[in-house]
Amino acid sequence: MWYPGTxxxxxxxxxxxxxxxPGGKLPFTWPRTVGQVPMIYSHTLSHSPAxxxxxxxxxxxxxxxxxxxxxxxxxxxYDDVTVDQPAITVDGTVVVSCxxxxxxxxxxxxxxxxxxxxxxxxxxxxxxxxxxxxxxxLTTTFDVHLA
Numbered sequence: 001m002w003y004p005g006t007x008x009x010x011x012x013x014x015x016x017x018x019x020x021x022p023g024g025k026l027p028f029t030w031p032r033t034v035g036q037v038p039m040i041y042s043h044t045l046s047h048s049p050a051x052x053x054x055x056x057x058x059x060x061x062x063x064x065x066x067x068x069x070x071x072x073x074x075x076x077x078y079d080d081v082t083v084d085q086p087a088i089t090v091d092g093t094v095v096v097s098c099x100x101x102x103x104x105x106x107x108x109x110x111x112x113x114x115x116x117x118x119x120x121x122x123x124x125x126x127x128x129x130x131x132x133x134x135x136x137x138l139t140t141t142f143d144v145h146l147a
Contacts, residue, residue, distance in 0.1 A: 021073045
């Protein structure tokens with residue numbers, strides 16, 4: 001637990017004893033060491049993009065836990081991912097949909113995340129950008145639409 005607050009004992013005990021199912025995602029990137037700070041998930045591929053994972057001689061330059069990492073007692077399967085448009089204009093919107101199935105035997109929470117990346121263009125854009133998310137509690141199949 002990291003700064004769990006005044007009800008930290010209960011917040012720690014409930015998932016450990018199975019009374020609650022964790023389903024959150026990290027809102028930041030957790031570095032391996034302080035020497036990697038700042039570590040930003042939405043970095044660009046400038047300055048030797050082929051060597052992004054090999055910046056240090058004595059350790060991996062990848063994060064210990066990446067932005068958006070999370071655990072749950074449930075297992076989820078994503079199917080039928082659809083996008084309503086093949087491309088997005090600068091001021092445009094797009095709707096992305098998917099079907100999520102809880103394949104475990106218990107109710108569990110999942111945070112569905114939508115990341116975008118620009119494949120072509122004249123400006124350098126981040127390798128991925130979080131554009132939408134929705135937390136859902138699943139006992140069976142659930143349809144999620146993110147705009």
